[in-house]
Structures are given as C-alpha cells and as structure tokens.
Amino acid sequence: MKKIFLNVDKYQYDIHSLFKAFHGNEDVKVIISENVTTETSEKESGFEDAYATVNIVIKEETTEYIKGLVQVKILIDPKAVESAEFIDYLSTSKNENISTSGDSSTFDTSKNALKKAIYRALVKATGTELPWGxxxxxxxxxxxxxxxxxxxxxxxxxxxxxxxxxxxxxxxxxxxxxxxxxxxxLKEIDYENGYSLYIGIPFCPTTCLYCSFTSYPIGAYSKVVDDYISCLEKEIDYVSENFKEKTLDTIYIGGGTPTTLEPHQIERLIGYVREKLDCSHVKEFTVESGRPDSITRDKLKAMKKMGVTRISVNPQTMRDETLKLIGRRHTVAQLIDSFNMAREEGFDNINMDIILGLPGETAEDVRYTIDEIKKLDPDDLTVHSLAIKRGSRLAEVIHEKELKGELKVPIMESINNTEEMMKIAQKGASDLGLEPYYLYRQKNISGNFENTGYARRAKAGIYNILINEEVQSIVALGAGTVTKRVYGNGRIERCDNVKDIKMYMDNIMEMIDRKKMLFM
CATH class of the missing domain: 1.10.10 (Arc Repressor Mutant, subunit A)
Structure with a gap:
C-alpha cells in the first residue's frame, strides 16, 4: 500500500487519483495529518511507512483570491530518507477561477497547480511520464x-x-x-429540444469478473422478466406524456445483456416504445447484444423486425482460456457464429468491444484478437482498457488477496495494459478503415490509458458521444439507471433508479416521480 500523508482536508480525490495513475494495481491511501509541515523530516515518528507527503500552505486568502504553496516529497527509499521534492504555488482568483502558478507566466487553477507539483515529483521519482499527464x-x-x-x-x-x-x-x-x-x-442534433432514451435490462447469462454494472443471472430471475417489462412500460408512459413536445434522437437498450430477453419479450418492449413514442426522428436505435451466449437467430429477427439499426456482438478477447477466466461462458466459435448470423439477418452496423489488460494476456494475445476481428470486419470497434472497478468481482478477488497478505499473486501481476497493446489495437482499427470518434477514461484504468470508439463514417455511435460529452438530456428507464438533465447553460442534474430489481418494481411510481421532479 502507498500511504500519502496530507496536511489539510482538501483535494484528497485528485491526490489519490494521480498517485493511483502512477501505481497501477497497488492500493493508495491518503491520510490527513496535521504533522506534515515544510520542515517535516520523514524520520519523525508517524512517517516511517509514508510513500509521500503533500503539504499545502495557504499564505493569503480573501474573498477574491487565495495564494499559497504546495510541497511534495516522494520517498524513493524510506530507510535512506531520499526524496523527490517539488514546490509549486497556488494562486487563484475566486471570481474568474484562473490563476498564476509557479513563475507567474502561466494561468492555472489552484487544484491544477497542486496536481502539477505532484506529477513532476512522481515523474522525477519513477522516471515515468503518463500519456494523459x-x-x-x-x-x-x-x-x-x-x-x-x-x-x-x-x-x-x-x-x-x-x-x-x-x-x-x-x-x-x-x-x-x-x-x-x-x-x-452531432451538428444536426438539437440539444435543447431533443433527448435520448436509455432502457436498462439488468439480466446477464453470467456476471463477468471485471463487471460492476447492475446485473442479475437470468436463470434465477427469468420469472420476473415480464413484470419488469411492465414496469418499464409505466416509465415509457411517463416519457410519452412528458416529452411529447421533444424530439427523440437516439434509443439505446443496454444492460446487463438485453438479449437475455426472449424474442416475444423483445418485440413486446420495443413495440411498446414505438407505440407510445414518436420515433420518426430517431437517428440510431441500438441494442447491446453483447454476449454471444444470449444471441439466437430468432432474437436477431425480432430486433430487425422492430427497427433496431445498431447492435453489439462483443468478444472482449478472442482467446477461449481468457473468456473462461473472466466468467464469460461462451467460446470464440460462438462469437463468430453470432456475428455471422447477425450479418445474415441484415445488420449492417455491428459494434464489437475488446478489453486490453485482461488477466494473463500479452501483446501477442491482443495482436491475435485484432487479427481475428479483422476477419469479421465489424463497422465499429470499441477498445477498452481494463478498469478495476470497486463493485466488480475482480476488485473483490484482489482485496481478498491483500487481506491475506498475498500482495503478489498471478492475477495482479498479469493485469497490465501497455502502450504496445494500444498501438496494436489502434492499427487494427485503422486497417479496418475505422476512425476514432469518441473517447473516455475511467478511474483505476489499466496503464492510465483510455477507452476509444472507432467506426466507419456514418456508422459512429451517436448515443456514445451524447452520453460521454453530456450535451443532451438522457432519460433512463430501468433498475440501476441514471437520468441526466442537461440545461442550456451546461448545468447537469441527475436522478437515479434503485439498483435492486425488486425495490425498483415495488417502487416504480417513486422512480417516475423522481423524473417528474427533475424535469419540472
């Protein structure tokens, strides 16, 4: 564990995130201690096990501005009390939220002045620079x-x-x-008078090791699916009544795995959407078909019949041994069959997701996956860097190992995305004629890289851009979903539906009331 001692109760999240970015899978803890000062010696009691100290000194603060300095010491070898030290200055105008930092030749926020100091010290201590700084x-x-x-x-x-x-x-x-x-x-999207619709289907064949999304095993919940759809229909009724003057631009059915629904359930749900909402301006209708072990020809026919224009068939990797390790109970052969079946049923906009940094995978495994995907020729490829999410089983496995004192175990040592892997995926997308069209990052992302969507012209996922750039209101239906209202001035407010399926269904009118309050 990397312990960071900080003298004030401020900026802990940013400090934690930046140290974590340099130290991958190691746990990082920010500890508030008033004993940290500019004169603090790491030999003093309480700092023997420190990896770093961060000292923020406010020298002058008024209603208009704040001035001070930040001192960062990173201990390369605590026993030898060696440190990489950097001092930068905080100086921000509270009214304009810009400031001078360091030699007064650049403008900055006080928070970024702090992050600069930490970054420079970490670069000096580790000899490593991060791609996103x-x-x-x-x-x-x-x-x-x-x-x-x-x-x-x-x-x-x-x-x-x-x-x-x-x-x-x-x-x-x-x-x-x-x-x-x-x-x-997005040039033809009317942000102010338009909206997008998200429908969450929280069921999966099995839960993947790395996943933290709301999902429940379909085998145990199959008897409640119809009742769940009935609750979705009540939410759709709310949208029909309250958004009839708005333009519906995109529809995205995600999860979970939406194709855990049976063909008649798919037709029922989408049919209700089309009956109640004006879909005449919808530019994109996506169903995340993700798991090949949930896809059948009849389900593909149902989606095509109901006007779905874009689907996902996600391998994550083309190595069977990795699929088994991460809890995806399908084979590469099933993935290929599902993809080809979707093409046969007329789908001309198919996305595929892959994850770099999966346990045990090397650059050669990524190259093999990309080569196999190139044979299938998808229209859209999303390249994810593995993020160890707090609510995932993978995070639980790592935590269990830490509690037992097993700090170096194969699963931790083998989770590693690299620049070489990213370049292999990037070249593969380019070879397929796909261009990068959206990008986002996640906390605890492997290698401090990013997730990038690549697509052919006219096949880019519009909803993906809207959800990430947060420029349009998105009304979200179903358990565990989050509705976002985007105001004209850029302000964003949210309301969520509870994650538990039973609670969601038992309190469906409350879920609707939350949206009513948000869009009053």
Missing amino acids: NLTGIRPTRIAMNLIDKGKSDSEIYDYMKNTYFVSDEKIALSISIARREKDI
Whole structure:
C-alpha cells in the first residue's frame, strides 16, 4: 500500500487519483495529518511507512483570491530518507477561477497547480511520464471541444493541453481529432429540444469478473422478466406524456445483456416504445447484444423486425482460456457464429468491444484478437482498457488477496495494459478503415490509458458521444439507471433508479416521480 500523508482536508480525490495513475494495481491511501509541515523530516515518528507527503500552505486568502504553496516529497527509499521534492504555488482568483502558478507566466487553477507539483515529483521519482499527464478526469476530449467552441486553433489547443496538463503529443492529437469529429457527427442534433432514451435490462447469462454494472443471472430471475417489462412500460408512459413536445434522437437498450430477453419479450418492449413514442426522428436505435451466449437467430429477427439499426456482438478477447477466466461462458466459435448470423439477418452496423489488460494476456494475445476481428470486419470497434472497478468481482478477488497478505499473486501481476497493446489495437482499427470518434477514461484504468470508439463514417455511435460529452438530456428507464438533465447553460442534474430489481418494481411510481421532479 502507498500511504500519502496530507496536511489539510482538501483535494484528497485528485491526490489519490494521480498517485493511483502512477501505481497501477497497488492500493493508495491518503491520510490527513496535521504533522506534515515544510520542515517535516520523514524520520519523525508517524512517517516511517509514508510513500509521500503533500503539504499545502495557504499564505493569503480573501474573498477574491487565495495564494499559497504546495510541497511534495516522494520517498524513493524510506530507510535512506531520499526524496523527490517539488514546490509549486497556488494562486487563484475566486471570481474568474484562473490563476498564476509557479513563475507567474502561466494561468492555472489552484487544484491544477497542486496536481502539477505532484506529477513532476512522481515523474522525477519513477522516471515515468503518463500519456494523459496529470489529467484525472474521465472526459479529456471535452477540454479540446470547449476550446474549439471558443474559436481556438489546433496549435493553441496543443499549447494549452501541453502546458497545463502535460498531455503527450499523441493524446493531444487524438483529443483534437475526436473533438472535431464529434462536433461534425452531432451538428444536426438539437440539444435543447431533443433527448435520448436509455432502457436498462439488468439480466446477464453470467456476471463477468471485471463487471460492476447492475446485473442479475437470468436463470434465477427469468420469472420476473415480464413484470419488469411492465414496469418499464409505466416509465415509457411517463416519457410519452412528458416529452411529447421533444424530439427523440437516439434509443439505446443496454444492460446487463438485453438479449437475455426472449424474442416475444423483445418485440413486446420495443413495440411498446414505438407505440407510445414518436420515433420518426430517431437517428440510431441500438441494442447491446453483447454476449454471444444470449444471441439466437430468432432474437436477431425480432430486433430487425422492430427497427433496431445498431447492435453489439462483443468478444472482449478472442482467446477461449481468457473468456473462461473472466466468467464469460461462451467460446470464440460462438462469437463468430453470432456475428455471422447477425450479418445474415441484415445488420449492417455491428459494434464489437475488446478489453486490453485482461488477466494473463500479452501483446501477442491482443495482436491475435485484432487479427481475428479483422476477419469479421465489424463497422465499429470499441477498445477498452481494463478498469478495476470497486463493485466488480475482480476488485473483490484482489482485496481478498491483500487481506491475506498475498500482495503478489498471478492475477495482479498479469493485469497490465501497455502502450504496445494500444498501438496494436489502434492499427487494427485503422486497417479496418475505422476512425476514432469518441473517447473516455475511467478511474483505476489499466496503464492510465483510455477507452476509444472507432467506426466507419456514418456508422459512429451517436448515443456514445451524447452520453460521454453530456450535451443532451438522457432519460433512463430501468433498475440501476441514471437520468441526466442537461440545461442550456451546461448545468447537469441527475436522478437515479434503485439498483435492486425488486425495490425498483415495488417502487416504480417513486422512480417516475423522481423524473417528474427533475424535469419540472
């Protein structure tokens, strides 16, 4: 465990995220201690097991601005009391939220001045630079998009991202290209008078080791599916009545695994959507068909009949041994059969997801997966970097090992995404004629990389961009879903549905009332 001692109750989340970005699967703990000062010696009692100390000193604070400094010491070898030290200055105008940092030649927020100091010290201590620099947020393309909206040139955006966040040249170029592509794809979307609809189906054949989404085994819950759909219909009735003056742009049925529904249930649900809502302006209708072990020809026929235009058939990897390890009870052969069957049924916009950094996989495994996917020729490829999510079974396995003192076990040592893996996937997408069109990051993401969607022109997932850039309201139905209201000034408010299926169904009118309050 990496223990970080901090002298004030402030910025813990950003400090934790940045140290975690440098130290992958190791646990990081930020501890508040008033004993940390500019004169603190690591030899003093209480800091022998510290990996780093962060000392924030506020020298002057008024209603208009705050000034101070931050001192970061990272202990390379605590016994030898060696440290990588960096001092930067906090100085921010509270009214304008911009400030001078360091030599007063650059503008910054006080929080980013702190992150700069930590980043520089960590680079000095580890000899490693991160592809996204000190950025800990999940939507780096938004920075580029906001600057484009302000009329900034590519060179001005480059200078800002480089000087403010230390982002690598490659990631800056990627951010700019995706931001411009997103703006082109969304140019016909009416953010203010339009909305998108998300419907969550929280059932899966089995739960994958890395997954933290709301999901329940279909085998144990098959008898409640029809009642669950009845509750979805009540939520659809609410949307029908309250959004009839709005334009429905996209529909996305996700999960879980929506194709755990039987063909007649698929027709029932989508049929009700089409009966109650005006779908004449819908630009994209996606059903996440994800798991090949849930796909049948009859289900594909039902989706096609009901006007679904885009589906996912997700391998995650093309190695059977890895699929078994991560809890996906299907084979590569089943995946290939499902994909070909979808093509035979007329689906001309099929997405495939892969995950880099899965336990035990190497660059050669990624290359093999990409080569096999190229044979299938999907229209959209989403490349994920494994994120160890708090609610996943994978996180539980790691935690169990830590409690037992087993800090170095094969599953931890083998979870590792690399730049080489990312480049293999990127080249594979390019070979297929796919261009990057959306990007997001997650907490605890392997290798401090990102998740990127690649697609052919006119096949990019519009909903994916809308949900990540948060520029349009999304009404979400079903257990464990989150509705977002996006106001004209960019403000966002949310309301959620409870995750537990029984609680969701028992309290369906409360779930609807939450949306009514949000959109009053």
